[in-house]
Amino acid sequence: MADNAGSKKRKAGLDDSPDKCHYVLNKQLDVCGKCNKKCEEDDDAIQCDLCRMWVHTNCDNVSQEQYKAINTLSEINNCVYYCNINDCLTCLKSIINDWMIHQAGLPQPDLTVSTLSADLEQLASAHCKIEKAVSDLSNKIETLQLQETKLVDQIQTTSNALDRHTANPTQQVPDRKSNVVLYGIDECSSRTSRHERQQNDVKAVLETLSSIKVQINPDHIIDCFRLGKFKQNQSRPRPILIKLQRTMDVNTILANKSSLPSPLIIKPDMSPQERAIESVLLKERWSLIKAGHNRKQIKLSNNRIFVNNQLHGEVINAVFKYSSSTASNSSAQPMDITHTKQPRSQEQSS
Template identity: 20%
Template sequence: MADIVAGGKGGSGAGRGPGAVKCGICSRRVLVKDKALQCEICLVWYHCSCEQIDDQAYNLICDTGKTDPLFHYFCSKQCNKPASKFLRSLIELESEVQKLSGKFAEMESRVAQVDSRMEEMASGKFTPAMIETVKEISLVHATGNASGKQNEVASLIRATTMEELAEMEDRGRRKTNVLVFGLGEDKEKTMDDRRKEDEKRVGQLLKAIELEQKTPMDLRRLGVYAVGNEKVRPLRLTFNSEASRNEVVAAFYRAKKAAGRVGEQGGNGDLVLTRLGMRRDLTPKERVDEAALFEELRRRRQESQNSGDQYANWILRRGKIENVCRYPQGDAK
C-alpha cells in the first residue's frame, strides 16, 4: 500500500520535510494535516479532494494501511487505466499458460503411450495382425522361398505398426471433443458474428443440461460454409479434459431422455433437445467399426423378428451388442 499523509500515518512526503511535495493535480503543497495519498506507480502525491476520494474510502485505507494487500491506490491522472489493463493482461496470460501446460501434459502422455507400445513390441508383445504375419514368415521358410517374402512381411509389420500409432495419436487429439448435430446456424452473417451466435447457443445448451460451468475451450463448425445452404453443419466442442467431455455427453442424454426444452435467443425458434444429437469425436477407423456394429445390430434384430421372438431387445452398449430383455421362464434364447 502506498504511504499515507494523514493523522500521523506515514509521515509527510515519505520522510521529506513538511510541505516538500506537491499535489499531482492542483500543484499545491501536500501538508501533514492534509488528507492525501501517494500513487503506487508514479509515486506522486494527490489530495483526496482533487482525486474525489471521500472520507469513508480514505478512512478505510488509513485503517488498513500496509497490512492489507487487497487495497491499492493508483492515481486517476495517468496510472489507473494502464494498471487495470496490465492486471487484466496478466490474468489472461496466466490462463493461457495453464492451457499450454495442459496441452504439454497431454503430449507427454501421448509420447509415453508410444514408448510403451514400442517397449511391448521389443519384448515380443504383438497384435493379432502381427502374429498372423509372423506365421506367414514361418510358412515361407518352410517352402524355401523366404527371401523376397520376408522383406514384404517386414514392410507389412512396419506399416501396421505405423497405422496403429497414427490411430492412437488421432484418438488422443479427439478425446476431449464432442460433436453436436442439429444446433441452428446463421447463414447470412460474418464469421465473427456466426461464432458469437454459436457461443450463445452452446451456452443455452449447457444451461438446458444444467452444466453451465462446463464452458468449452474452443468451438468450430465442421464442413465448408456456403450461403444459401440450408443444411446445418455439425458443431465441434473441445473441453479441457476427457472427464468433462464425458460429463457433458451423459448430462445431454439424461436431459434429452426427459424431453427437456429451453427457449433460444436469436430468432431461430426453440432449442428442442429431442431434435439435437451429440456424440464423441470418432476417428475414421472408429466410425467404420461403429457402422459395422450397427449393421450387426440391425441383422440380429431382423433375425429375432423373422423368428417370431417378441421378447428380444437387442441394444448396443459400450461397444458390444446385447439382448437386455428378460424372457418368460423356459423361453430364453
C-alpha cells in the first residue's frame, strides 16, 4: 500500500542517525505524520500500532470502507494497523523474519518471508470479505431505516384519522339545525338547464327572504336545491331545502316566517319522524277547526296541542292520545298515524 513518498519516509525513518530517531520519537502524537496538521476529533484519523504515529486516512490512502472495517474489527477483536508513511508493515515483516531465523537457527530467510507473505495474502482476502460483509450490513441497515420511516408515517396518519373520528363521532349525522325548507316557489320548465334552475331558485329564495326583511349574505348559503324528483304536470312545486352557515340566520328567518304571503311557507328542516308527528298534529288541528274551534285558540307546541291554553292531547309513539279532560268530555279514540288518511268520523266509529 505504500507509495514512493512512503518508501522515502520509511528510509528516512529507519535512519540510524541520532537526530532522525530523536525527531520520530519526540513528534507530537496528535499531529499527522505526513501533512503535519493536527488531527482534530472530527477528522478521520488512525494511529499506527507500531510507531504510534497519528495519520489522516486521506494522507495514508485509507478508503472510507477500510476505515469502517478497521473500526468494526477493533471493537470485535483488537485489530491492529500499520501505517505506510514509515513503512511499518515492511519493518514488522523484517523484524519477524529475523526473529524466526534467530529462534530456528536456520539460514532460510526466503522460506520464512514466503510463508509470511502467504499469511498476509490470506489476511488480505479475509479483510476483503469483512469489508463486503460490513457493506452489506450497512445497506441492510439503510433499508430497515427507510422501512421504519414509512411505518412511522403510516402510524401517524392512522393515529390522526382515529383522533378526527373520535373528536367528531356524529360527523356522518346530518345537522338540520342550520337548514330551512321553503314551500310554494314556482319551478322553471323542464327545458331549462339544471344550472339555470339552480340560479333561479337561489334568486327566488333571496327575494322571498328580502320580502320579510331578512337580509342573508349569499356567501352564507352553503347549498340550495329542490327536494324530491321532478315530475311532469305536478300539482305543487317541490319545496326548496336551504342550507345556511349560521344558525343565527335560521332563527331570524323562522322568527319572521309569519310575514310571508300565501302560499309561501317556511319551516325548519325536520327528520322523517318529526314530519310524521307534525302530520298527526295538523290533522288533529284541522279536526278541531272543523268542529268549530277558533284557529287562534289552537296552539301546537312540541308534540302537543293546546286549546284555550289547556292541553288537548299529545303524540306518543306516532299515535295521538287525548288528555284526561278531553277524553272525559268526548268519546274520541286515539288516532294512529297509519290511519291518518281516513276521516276522523270513521276512526271514532271503529
